[in-house]
Structure formats: C-alpha cells, structure tokens
Amino acid sequence: MQTKTLLLILLSVIVALGITWFQYYYKTKKRGKLSVILSFLRFLSIFGALLLLINPKFSKNDYTLEKTNLILLLDNSSSINTTTGKEDIQAIVHQIEGNAVLSDKFKIAQYTFGSSLNSSDSLTLDEKRTNISEAIESINEIYNKTNTAIVLLTDGNQTIGKDYEFYGRTQKRAIFPIVLGDTTTYEDLRIGQVNSNKYAFLKNKYPVEVYITYDGTKSIATRVTIQVNGTSLFTEQIRLSPTAPTKRIQALLDAKTVGLKKINISVVPLTNEKNTLNNSKNIAVEVVDEKTKIVIVSDMVHPDIGALKKTIESNEQRTVIIKKPTDTFSDYNDIGLFILYQPNSTFKRILTFIDQKGANTLTITGPKTDWNFLNNSQSSIEKNSTGVAEDVFPILNSGFSLFNISDFDMQGFPPLKAELGELFITKVYQTMLGQQIKGVQMNEPLLAIVPGNAKREAYLFGENIWKWRAQTYRSNRNFKNFDDLIGKIVLYLSSTKAIERLTLDYETIYTGIQGAKITASYFDETFVFDQNATLLLKLTIKDDGSTFDIPMLLIGNHYEADLSSLESGVYDFRVSVEGENISKAGIFTILNFDVEQQYLSSNYRKLDRLAQNTNGKLYFASQTSELVADFIGDKQYIPVQKSKQNVVSLIDFKFLLGIIIAALAAEWFIRKYNGLI
Template identity: 50%
Template structure:
C-alpha cells in the first residue's frame, strides 16, 4: 500500500472523529455510556463511508518457480518401424532421468503427416512432415522457452525442407538420428511423370527419373510394362559423377479404359533396398473430351486461373476467345464461360440461346448489367456502379449436386458490383454473400435450368484467382479449388436430368491412405437427406474378396473411408436403404509406399537442422550425453517468476453491511432512549 493511501486513511479517521465529537460532545455537557456507544457507532459509519471513497489497495506478490519445457517429438512414420525398440529405449531413459524431471516440464508429441498428442507409438504413418511438426510446436510454445528432442530418421516425404528450418525460431532442436546411417550403393526410381488421361488412338508421354548413389559406373535397364507385357526398355549408364538420368518415351493409347503401367529399373548385386526400384502408375484412356470456351473482351488473371483449374482434369480442353470471333469456331464448344459480358457479347448470347448451349456467366464491377438484364431471363441485377467486397458462404441446402469436401477456410473476399439481385424461374444457390460481416440472402453462385433443359450458372464476383492461391496456401496444392470447379463444370456440361444419388471419387489412388468415396443423396423433393442409410459394397477384382462399408454423414455429404485397403483394382456399388437406387464405379489403389523409398538415415540434414537452431546432433548410443547436456546447460535453468496482484483492502459487501448495521443500531438506541 502506498504512502498516499495511508495518509488518506489517517485523514479519514481524523475527520470521522471530528464529526462525532462535534455532534455528540460540542456544547453537550452530558456524557455517559450511552453517548459513548452512539459516538462509536457514528464513527464507524463515517469512517466506513470514507473508506468506500478512498478504496485502499495493496499489492500481493506471489513467487513461483517456472521450469523450461522439454518437448520430445517422435517420428511416427512407417520408416521408423524397424527402430521401435531403439525409440522406446530412449523414451525410457528420458522418463527415468530424475535430474531431467527436476529441471524440465517434459511433454511428448508424435508426428507423421500431422502433429498429434503422444498417446501411443504406432510407427505406421504413411508420410513424414518434419517441418510441419516443428512449426506446430513453434505455435504451441511461441510464448515459452522450450527445447526439442527430435527422434527421427530424417527422411521427409511432405512439407518444406526442414534442413533450412530453425533460423527464425527460438526453439533449440536436438535431433537424435534413429536408424542405420551407413550409406549403401543404391539405384532408384525417384519420380514418374505421366498424364492422368490419354486419348484414344493418340500417344501419351511418360518421364522416368532415375537416381544412383555410389561410386562405380553402372549400366541398368529401365522398363515399362502394361498388364505384364513389356512396352518399353532402355539401358542407361550412371556413375558417381553422373548420378541421375531422365528417360522419356511415348506410349500408344490403343483401347479405352484404365491402363496399369509397371515401371522398374534394374537392381545392383549388393543393393539392400529394392522397394524403390519399382513404381506403378495408371493412365485412363478416354475417347471423348469436353470443350470449354472462355469468352472475354478483357485481360484478367481470372481467365488464366479458370483455364488452369478446368484443364487440371485431362478430359477437358479450354480455349480462350473474344466475343467478336467467328461463330464457326464455336460449333464444337460444349460449355461457354462468359467473363464480364458487355454489349459486344450480343452475338454470343444469341448463339447460345439458339443452340441451347450451357453457359457460366462471371460478373464483376466491369460488367454491363443493363445489357445483361436485357439478353437473358434468369436474373436481374440493379447495379449501382459501386464496388463491394463480398465473402462466400456455402449453402448447406444446395440440392443439385454434392459439393464434396469444398472448404472456404480463409478465402479472401471477391470484388462485386453493389446492387440487389432477383433470381427468376427454377434456381438453386450454392454460394451466398457475406458483406461486412453480415450474411445476406444475395446469391454469389446460382444455377438455373430452363424448360428446354439448358443449364446456366452465374457467379457474381471478380478476382477468383485469389481463391485458387489461397487453396495452395492452405493445402500446398490446388485440389480443393480445382475439384470444386470440376463439379461446377461437370454439372453444366452434362445435359442429363438431375440425379438423386451422385458419387465423387478418384479413379486412381497412389496409396490407400487417401482412398475414399463420397456420395450425395437427395429425397424425392431433391432436398438433401441427412437421415438416409447409404452402404458401399466393395469387391477386389484381383482376389474376389468383398467388403461392406457403411457411409458416414459428413455435413452435407456421405463418406466411406477406405484407407485400410490393399493395393489392387476395386469395383463398388453404393445403395440406399429402402430405396431402389444405386450407383457403381471402379478405382485402383497403387502399391506405393513413399516411406519405403529410403534406405539410410539422413543424419546430414538432421545435423544441419541442429546447427541452425544452436543445438547439436546425437545418435542413440549418445543418449546419456544428450541427457547430460540438457541437465547441465545453463540456458535451461528454472526461472523464478513474481506475479503481482493488486488486491482491494476492503470487501465492499462486508463494509456496506457494517455501515448499515452501525446506522441501524444508532437509530434504534436513540429511539429506545427517547433521543429522537
């Protein structure tokens, strides 16, 4: 409590005493016990009121010892499975070290493709993301001092290169190199590039990257087989100085269907890891292609984004045209995307109306809405020629097709023209607008279907390229956005009537970890049915084994997780309980485990990580040295923290009660003795 407050309290006592003396003793010659009792009660009342005004406070100091956090981060990927006993031995040494426990708060995490709590050690993760695990810890311990013990073989299959991590972080990382660090002679297929789709009677390219670790000069064959029949072979020569090669060839697409290609490179006599000498990939041969025309009189990054996104599916081809181009070049177009139409698009609208071609209108601040309101009947917009930022909101009641796992997480706003939109006729809204934090009923993406079965959609937003970039920031790929655009294009380009059961799946999965089938089911009124029972019956085409999997509700779609499947070809059928509705499909799971591609521990990169963070690399045999350094390092001494709490000296409720009681007693005493 400071001196000023103490002086105020003394002054309050003096003033209270003076008031009491003035009231009861000034010019009053009488006295006695009654006057003294009344004086005391009045003094308590006055002094209590002054204390309420002064509100005296004092500082309470609390001292606590805060230990540094020691985080044990364990690689849970399948490449660590052979070293499980080593990992457990190190963990037991850490848990059993009393000096370490007295100095640190020990926390454990595990990681494979993602960071997670350490509940058990399965060592069965399909991928390794070391940089992702370290970044996750950096966020958790951003405001704390911590040291990290990393138990890993250093072989990363996902994420940014962790060898350059640590230069901008306060975390000190002590890697322990788990596994065999001996460098063995090895030849491997490091990468295979092939188009997902090929067209009948055409040739499709394939690129095969081969790498070699060793000193001698070797000659090995590279072969490609289809269905067990060899279709390509080439010998390559590698050495210690020329340790990589790229083999390119063109293969024939002679029949429609999924083609399984087996690629291999010859093995060495003393090679230990043969799993990385073989790869499998799939090409789907198709005999038709959807042609999409983007018509625009502007140059805008949205146009390039739409082209790249749509053509990410090899079944689609995009051409960019001007509205003044000859109509003869439009005859083979299946879908028109009209970007920010103006009066120069008059002939395009006349052509699409006459042909009853499907079209997607993309509007924005540079759109001529007066012209657009005249040439089509699906909607009208009263534009105020003023730009507005709009965020997208997914409509869960959308009933035309399933939106799959499309996510709008962290998507930036789009530019739109301010104005009210009125939709006409039969329409379904997939995205609505959020303006300045308020959800509106205004559509952002709406679909229409005319009586002549012409399909149309309108998107009221510019700068859609930002969405595709944000998808890459979120997931390090464009899949979320491209799959969404694929659903939109597939619906518009298909002239079939709407279906109550739709499926979404990949024809090929590189490994079972990503295998899944999604389904969307609508009732007879074409409203999404969240109470339906969907079942997937699966058959392995190679072994004949069957499996029944219930599909679980995931928000606005159903999903069957097939991550436990073995490699092979599968056919499946999705049925709806109590309904005569079903749909079938096929997919292939490739036998590829990226974790098996490494033969030795990458201790060089782990040492670089340690150096960048100001620590050092250890090996399992040096566990005692690691624990000794941690317990003796002065950088990790526990800190004494002083926490100051400013506490009020008085309790307002108690003091008010005392004042009320004092005044009440004063009144009753004076009343009883006839002084009132």
C-alpha cells in the same frame, strides 16, 4: 501504496472523526456508553464510505518456478519400424524421462508425428507419411512464448512437406536430433520421382517421366523397363556413377484403347542390393476418348481469365478456349460450357447463339458489367444496379445439395468486388456462396446455381476470383482447394445428364490409401437431400471375386465410405439405397506404394545440419546418456523464478460494504430502541 493514497486515508479518518464528534458530542452534555457506541458505529460507516471513494489498491507478489519445456518428438512412421524397434525407442525415452535430475530441471512432454503432430505418446510406427517440418512448426505454435528445447527422434527421412533443413534456418528454438536406424550408407539404386498425366486421350501418345537415382562409389550399368498392363512397351539401358548419380528417362506411350492402364516402372537391381523395394513403382493412367471444351468469353483483359483457364485445365479432361464476344461461334456446337465474363452490349450475338443452342453457362459479373444490357438479354436474373462497387466476402452455404462441397474451406478468402443493388432471380436456384458485406450477412447469393434438365446456369456476382486462388496457395501451398471447387462447378454445369437422385464422387486411381474415400449424395423424390437414407457400398476385389460391404456414413450433407483399410488392388463397387431401386456402380484402383519403404539408411547428415542451424547438437541412439548429461549441465535451461504482482482494489472487498451496512443498521436499531428517533 502511494503516499497520496495514505494522506487521503488519514484525511478520511479526520473527516469521519470530525463528523462523528459534531453529530454526537458538539453541544451535547450527555456522554454515556450509548453515545460512545453510537458514535463508533457512525464513525465506521462514514470512514468506510470514504474509503470506498478513495478506493486504495493493494498489491501482492506471487512467485512461481517456471521450468524449461523439453519436448520429445517421436517419428511414428513405418520407415522407423524397418530399422529400429519400438522397444529401442521406448528405452531411449525412458532413459530421458526416468532421469530424476532432468525431470526436476525440465517439464518433459512427449509427442509423436507422421504426416501431422499427435499429442498421444503411443508408438505404433505405422504412419505412411513423414512431415518433420510440420511437426516442428506445430510445436512452435503450442509453446510459442516459453523456453523450449526439442529432442527429435527420427531417421531424418521426410516424405512430404517443406524441407526441414531449410525450415530449421528460421527456427528460434534449439533442436537436438537423436538419429534412429541404420547410419551405414549402402549401395542403392532407386526410382525417384515419376511424372505422368492422370488422363490420356485415345490414339494419342502420353508421356511418362522417370528419375533414377544411384547411391554408390562406382560406375554401374542397368536397365529401365516400363510395362503397361503387363506388356513391356519401353526399355532403356542407362549408366550411373558417383559423378552422375541421376538419370532422367522420358517415354512416350501409345494410348490405343480406352480404360485404366496400370503402369509398372522397374529398374534391374544391383548385385547384393540390400533394399530392392524402391526398384519399382506403379502408377496408373486412364485413357479417355474425348475432352470437354469450355469457352471463356470476355472483351477485357483480367487476371480472372487466366486463373479460370489454369484452374479448369488442371483437369486434363478439359480444355479452355478464350474468345472475344465479337468472334464467330458457328463452329462451336460441341462446347460443354460457356463462361461469360462481365457481359456488356458486345455480347449480344454470343447470347443469341447460346440461347439457340440451349448451352450451359457460367456468368461472372462485376463493376464493368452492363446491367441494363444483361437485364434485357435474358430472363433468369435482374439487378437494379446502383453503380457503387463494394467488397463482398463469401459465406459457404452448408445446406447446398446439388453436389458435395463439404471438403472446401473459404476461411480467409479475400472479398470480391461487386456492384450493389437489388437482385432478382426468377428461376429456382440454390445458393452455393452467400454474401457478407461489412460483417453483415446478406440475403442475396454471391454464387447461385440454377439447376435444370435442359439447361444449367450459374451466376457469380463479383470479380477478382484470382485472389481466391492465390489465397488457397498461401494457405495450403497448393491450389487444390480452389481448383477442386471450380472443377466441381464446371463438372456440374458441363454435364448434359438429367438431374439424378444418387450421385457419386470418387477417384479412379488412389496412390496408396491416404485420403481414399467415396462420397455420395442422395435426394428424395422432390430432390431434397435425404438425411435419413441408408446407403451401402458393396466392394468386389477383381482378382479373386470376393465381396464385402461397407455402410456409408452421413457426414454433413453427404454420405461417405472410408477406403483407408483396403489393400492395394482393383475394386468394382456398387452404391445402393436401402428400400429403393436406385444404385450406381464404378471401378477404382489402389496402387501399392509405401514411400516410407523407399529408405533404408538414416539421413543423419541432414539432421546434423538441422542441429547446427538451430544451435543444437546431433546425437546417435547410443549417446542418449551424453544428451542427458549435456542438458543437466546446460545453464541455458535453468528454471526461472517468475513473480506475478496481483493488484486488488479495496472496492473489490465486499465485506467492507457489509461492515458499512451493518454499522448503519445497528446504529438505527439502537437509536430506535432507545427512543432517539
């Protein structure tokens, strides 16, 4: 307590005594017991009130012992199961957690990981992907401001995510890998990366690029074969050696017939090669007989144009043509969609052409849009533009039902630049994206879809969507979220089919079961999304004809069936609506590919570099006792005593107010009882 506060308290005592003496003893001759009691009560109430005004503060120190966090990070992928048993890993964990001295020094926590971090300590060793860098990054976020050491139990073979060795260079916490699995390096020949397009076009050639990798100490010769639907179409003899361990194979295959083509790439294994699972790989390519042509019309150069072209052409079934509004369009009768970018008076001829053909359109407006011209050139929208541009943030409409958008995330998307003004849409439309300006959600759409059987339209009221694509990459390290969003809009707008009550969304090819699912949207007779419907997915295995049913679950504004439990193979399916004569059928293929089985040996050298980059140390499974001893003796991880000072104001003590009230009340009653009032 400060000296100033003590002096104020002393002064308040003097003031309280002075007032009490003046009121009860000054010029008063009667000084009995009653006067003493009353003066004491008066002193208490005055002194208490003055104390509340001074409001002195009291401090208290609480001491705690903070232990260092020791995180056991366990690789739960299936590659561990082939080289190290679950019991062996549990024995290592028990040896660490069961040490009493170590438990006294550290706060031990256990996590497992595959493609992501899991708080469960249950080992299943069945994860199909390994992302070591993501697991380490998640631990850093959880234990952000604490002293933490990480013990990483893994074979070091990562199949997805950022390179953990590179990530380790920026890692502030020490990582101590324990190498699991076989550290012996075997002579191995494997198929690495395979590159191909998802679609090919009839009577064209489509490329397949294959990388063959050799681990060994001598020169070898082998043969690479590519088969399509069981027929060998490509063969090449190759030679590999320790000085040239990788060979790139490029093949051009003919797309002679329409349909799904199952492609098998294989390499003849070495004599006595231990791991032959990685000597073959399956992919699939769908041969189609046409492309959807999309024209972007703009009289300006803008990053949005390039972003749209890249996004739309990420689907090989679509091609984009960029035209000026003054160009000739008489030869463009087969265009699936026109994208009109910030129309002005030069768009008069193209708008007339679109109106005559009844073509579908996506109109993007912005600060350079001539609204006087646009208002007079069509009848779907009208805007009384103020000429003032403003930043408009997107709000995803969860009630949008024309197609499924539940997988998309607009979190963190930057604003678009749009002109302010009252907007009128004269046709029936659905809002896909709403507007938010300066934190206020507006009642006008940012992206509106106008459905129709004869013609479909969409309107995006803002420029700079290239920033959305860039933000998607910043958040996810890929463009998929944005590309899929634009892709679904383009698919809907370029379709010439009438509006259907049952629509399906699925891939024709799934590489493994990761993310395999079928989604469906069902509408009632008034074309309102029906949340009370019962949808059933009937699957037929094409090889043996066996069938089974999967009920589709309602998730948000769509129905979904999870295919992750299916074996690899070709499946026919039909989605039907109970009580309605409505159904849709299709076919998909699940390729047999487990990337975890491509590795036989542990990558201990890379784990050692990770340990060195983070000031940690590499251990093998047989050196667990050495790791325990090192942690016990390491003074860097001694528990730290921390003190926390709690400062409490006197005004927070309610009992003082109670004493003041009680003293005043008692004084009043005593004076009343004795006839002094």
